Amino acid sequence: MTFVQKLAGSLRLARPDRGMTVLTMAVALGVIACTLSILHHQDSLLVTSRYSAVFDINQAVSASMRLQLSLADFERAPDEAGRETIALRTSILQNQLSVLREGEGQDLEVLRADGTKVLATMTAESLRLDGDVATLTGAEAGRYRAVFEGTNVPFLQMLSVANVEGGDRLRREQGAFQDSIATLCGLLGCLLLIGLLHAVLLLRRSASLARLADRDPLTGLANRRVFAERLKLLEKAAHRRDRAVLLLDLDMFKAINDTMGHATGDALLVALGRRFAGISRDGTMIARLGGDEFAAIVEGQDIEARCEEVARAMRAAMAAPVLVDGRPILVGGSIGSAVARADETDGTDLLRCADLALYAAKGVGRGCHRAYDATMVARASERRDLEEDLQGAMARGELEMHLQPIVDAASREVVSSEALIRWRHPVRGLVSPAVFVPVAEEIGLIEEFGTWMLRQACLRAASWPESHRVAVNLSARQFESGMLVARVVTALMASGLSPSRLELEVTEGILLKEEHDIVGQLEALRRLGVRIALDDFGTGYTSLGYLNTFAVDKIKIDQVFVRDGQHGPRSAAIVETICALAQRLGIDTVAEGVETEEHLAFIRKAGCREAQGYLFSRPLPAAEFEAYLASRTGRRASGLRAA
Amino acid sequence: MSLRSDSKGSPSRRHVLAGLGAAACTAGPSAAWAAPTDQPVILTIGGLVAPEAPRRLTLSAIEALGTVGFTTRTPWYADASRFDGIRLDRLTELVGARGTALRVEALNDYAADIPIADLAELRPILATRRNGLPMPVSDKGPLFVVYPFDDLPQARHHAMFARSVWQVRRIDVH
Numbered sequence: 130m131t132f133v134q135k136l137a138g139s140l141r142l143a144r145p146d147r148g149m150t151v152l153t154m155a156v157a158l159g160v161i162a163c164t165l166s167i168l169h170h171q172d173s174l175l176v177t178s179r180y181s182a183v184f185d186i187n188q189a190v191s192a193s194m195r196l197q198l199s200l201a202d203f204e205r206a207p208d209e210a211g212r213e214t215i216a217l218r219t220s221i222l223q224n225q226l227s228v229l230r231e232g233e234g235q236d237l238e239v240l241r242a243d244g245t246k247v248l249a250t251m252t253a254e255s256l257r258l259d260g261d262v263a264t265l266t267g268a269e270a271g272r273y274r275a276v277f278e279g280t281n282v283p284f285l286q287m288l289s290v291a292n293v294e295g296g297d298r299l300r301r302e303q304g305a306f307q308d309s310i311a312t313l314c315g316l317l318g319c320l321l322l323i324g325l326l327h328a329v330l331l332l333r334r335s336a337s338l339a340r341l342a343d344r345d346p347l348t349g350l351a352n353r354r355v356f357a358e359r360l361k362l363l364e365k366a367a368h369r370r371d372r373a374v375l376l377l378d379l380d381m382f383k384a385i386n387d388t389m390g391h392a393t394g395d396a397l398l399v400a401l402g403r404r405f406a407g408i409s410r411d412g413t414m415i416a417r418l419g420g421d422e423f424a425a426i427v428e429g430q431d432i433e434a435r436c437e438e439v440a441r442a443m444r445a446a447m448a449a450p451v452l453v454d455g456r457p458i459l460v461g462g463s464i465g466s467a468v469a470r471a472d473e474t475d476g477t478d479l480l481r482c483a484d485l486a487l488y489a490a491k492g493v494g495r496g497c498h499r500a501y502d503a504t505m506v507a508r509a510s511e512r513r514d515l516e517e518d519l520q521g522a523m524a525r526g527e528l529e530m531h532l533q534p535i536v537d538a539a540s541r542e543v544v545s546s547e548a549l550i551r552w553r554h555p556v557r558g559l560v561s562p563a564v565f566v567p568v569a570e571e572i573g574l575i576e577e578f579g580t581w582m583l584r585q586a587c588l589r590a591a592s593w594p595e596s597h598r599v600a601v602n603l604s605a606r607q608f609e610s611g612m613l614v615a616r617v618v619t620a621l622m623a624s625g626l627s628p629s630r631l632e633l634e635v636t637e638g639i640l641l642k643e644e645h646d647i648v649g650q651l652e653a654l655r656r657l658g659v660r661i662a663l664d665d666f667g668t669g670y671t672s673l674g675y676l677n678t679f680a681v682d683k684i685k686i687d688q689v690f691v692r693d694g695q696h697g698p699r700s701a702a703i704v705e706t707i708c709a710l711a712q713r714l715g716i717d718t719v720a721e722g723v724e725t726e727e728h729l730a731f732i733r734k735a736g737c738r739e740a741q742g743y744l745f746s747r748p749l750p751a752a753e754f755e756a757y758l759a760s761r762t763g764r765r766a767s768g769l770r771a772a
Numbered sequence: 773m774s775l776r777s778d779s780k781g782s783p784s785r786r787h788v789l790a791g792l793g794a795a796a797c798t799a800g801p802s803a804a805w806a807a808p809t810d811q812p813v814i815l816t817i818g819g820l821v822a823p824e825a826p827r828r829l830t831l832s833a834i835e836a837l838g839t840v841g842f843t844t845r846t847p848w849y850a851d852a853s854r855f856d857g858i859r860l861d862r863l864t865e866l867v868g869a870r871g872t873a874l875r876v877e878a879l880n881d882y883a884a885d886i887p888i889a890d891l892a893e894l895r896p897i898l899a900t901r902r903n904g905l906p907m908p909v910s911d912k913g914p915l916f917v918v919y920p921f922d923d924l925p926q927a928r929h930h931a932m933f934a935r936s937v938w939q940v941r942r943i944d945v946h
Binding site: 181188191192195217219220221223224225227228231232233259 | 847848849850879880882908909910911912930938939
């Protein structure tokens with residue numbers, strides 16, 4: 130890691146903007162300080178260079194020499210002109226000496242050390258000579274000349290030393306000046322680096338912002354926007370290639386979120402996202418569209434095979450359980466895919482096709498992959514029509530209640546009947562509940578329908594003989610609102626039907642559900658006196674455990690066992706065992722799907738109490754059922770009040 | 773500025789020059805200046821100057837041309853001093869100099885050239901007095917070229933210090 134990276138790292142940790150600002154300000158202050166220092170050094174450099182004390186000393190030496198010459202002339206031939214010359218030379222020397230004493234040159238070391246004595250001598254002698262010049266004799270001139278000659282050697286040496294000292298001082302100042310320049314350059318370099326660092330950080334930040342905008346924050350996969358853009362690009366003529374879209378919905382993800390918490394759900398998504406990311410490669414983009422929806426865009430040659438391959442890889446990624454907080458969670462996903470050729474220009478909405486395929490896959494069951502085909506559009510539109518029609522079915526009075534009698538296996542007397550919902554569509558005719566009930570469940574109509582059935586069943590049954598009970602099926606959806614018990618009570622009160630004559634049929638799977646306190650609601654219903662029957666017994670996750678914890682009143686043995694029972698010894702054993710067990714527990718048993726005398730004989734032999742099936746009657750419209758009931762109980766028909 | 777507008781042979785200049793000439797040549801009394809005749813000549817002017825320009829001047833004659841003054845520090849005195857004297861550009865004007873530079877010579881034969889073009893900007897004077905008193909030869913007298921160093925940072929340079937000639941005895945225009 131380079132220094133700059135480290136620096137950038139630490140700056141990023143401690144509020145990047147503030148750190149950079151402080152650093153920049155510090156360096157800028159350094160630059161200012163350095164500039165001031167340079168100006169200062171430049172000033173002293175000027176002082177050093179601007180005035181040469183050495184030149185002044187030289188001038189003083191020269192003035193002294195010329196005085197000595199004039200003294201020598203006077204010594205030889207004293208006259209007035211010579212006297213005036215001596216006076217002038219003395220004054221000039223005095224002036225030069227005063228400059229050395231007072232001027233800026235005096236800060237030279239040599240003038241304050243070695244120079245002090247010779248300067249003092251010369252100053253004193255020139256002052257004396259200035260006083261004596263008017264009366265000067267040749268002999269006196271000779272004496273003065275000798276005195277000044279004695280100062281020549283130390284004075285000249287002082288000149289040389291001052292020259293060296295001046296040079297040293299210049300060098301020193303220049304050195305400091307150069308140091309300051311170097312420091313300034315360094316600081317300016319730092320400023321430049323900081324600028325670069327700023328630029329790099331900015332670039333990096335904008336890159337990471339761009340990344341954030343492109344990525345799903347949870348899984349790091351491409352997000353919906355990027356996915357849509359890529360798809361749009363591929364639709365454009367210039368970029369059109371063979372392409373495919375895969376959509377993946379996790380099965381039961383909502384249940385995981387609800388029962389294990391959102392944190393677990395998120396951790397699961399993150400783990401799956403990481404696995405899916407492994408599938409991503411050139412020409413294959415994996416995205417998370419939101420929630421538990423993942424998607425892939427595949428493009429390029431050999432598109433069908435590659436699409437299939439990606440779907441396989443996605444399913445393989447979900448094959449191993451995901452560990453969340455040490456708990457293994459196994460999820461499945463339904464995948465829908467759709468392929469478009471490069472030369473297809475009809476603007477097929479790939480996403481919509483894949484969505485239809487996904488819907489078809491979900492319809493098949495969990496963990497399936499379906500590729501789009503053209504029939505899906507028809508089916509989807511059919512389904513949409515069905516939904517629309519179903520919305521108003523109840524208001525238009527198209528729902529009907531049919532009843533199928535349940536008889537005593539021994540006496541064949543009708544003891545009860547199962548209420549079954551039917552939809553009589555003006556065009557479609559009678560629609561199978563297998564078709565419309567799942568749709569009603571999905572679009573949230575089932576609670577309304579169920580309540581209607583409860584009311585109808587209770588109203589009808591109230592007019593039947595006292596010994597006749599009525600059985601109504603309950604969907605798991607009806608437990609979700611928590612209003613079920615109240616609705617049952619309302620139906621019973623409105624009809625005046627005794628609770629003991631109402632049987633509510635639930636599938637055994639309902640008892641396994643932990644949410645909505647289904648068992649609690651069932652127990653509340655039982656406390657009302659309503660009977661609870663287990664429908665389709667033996668086909669689901671049959672567990673004898675719940676028979677132990679939750680008391681049911683009746684078990685309805687699924688028709689599969691009835692039909693197979695007479696042929697296979699295994700089914701016979703199962704039915705016998707169920708009946709024996711029920712008897713021991715005080716639970717009634719009903720066999721469904723009894724269509725022949727053989728069936729009846731078989732279940733009777735097995736110990737089953739009651740029977741239901743075409744052998745006795747198919748489900749009948751309410752009015753027909755009542756007529757049937759009347760005919761069967763003709764002797765007691767007078768007891769049947771008009772409905 | 774009035775100095776400039778007066779240039780090129782204006783009547784006022786001629787009048788002054790005539791006065792100077794009279795002072796130098798005849799040493800007679802005059803209304804414009806009254807210099808004692810026993811004063812020594814301290815400045816000789818030569819070179820490319822007007823024919824009628826005076827060549828030899830005494831202290832009084834110089835001071836009669838009009839003086840200005842300022843206080844400044846110099847490299848040669850520990851403290852700041854007040855200098856009074858005639859502006860060199862005024863003197864140049866008055867003598868009708870036609871050259872580009874003044875060669876200033878000292879009693880000790882030191883000499884320096886001062887470009888005439890610089891005079892207006894750097895405003896050097898030919899000082900006759902320091903702290904109000906005439907200057908002896910032993911202390912940079914009798915005439916001393918001084919720049920207003922404290923007022924003009926650009927004058928605080930070796931080039932100007934070297935042109936600050938003391939003990940001036942002669943100025944030649946060339």
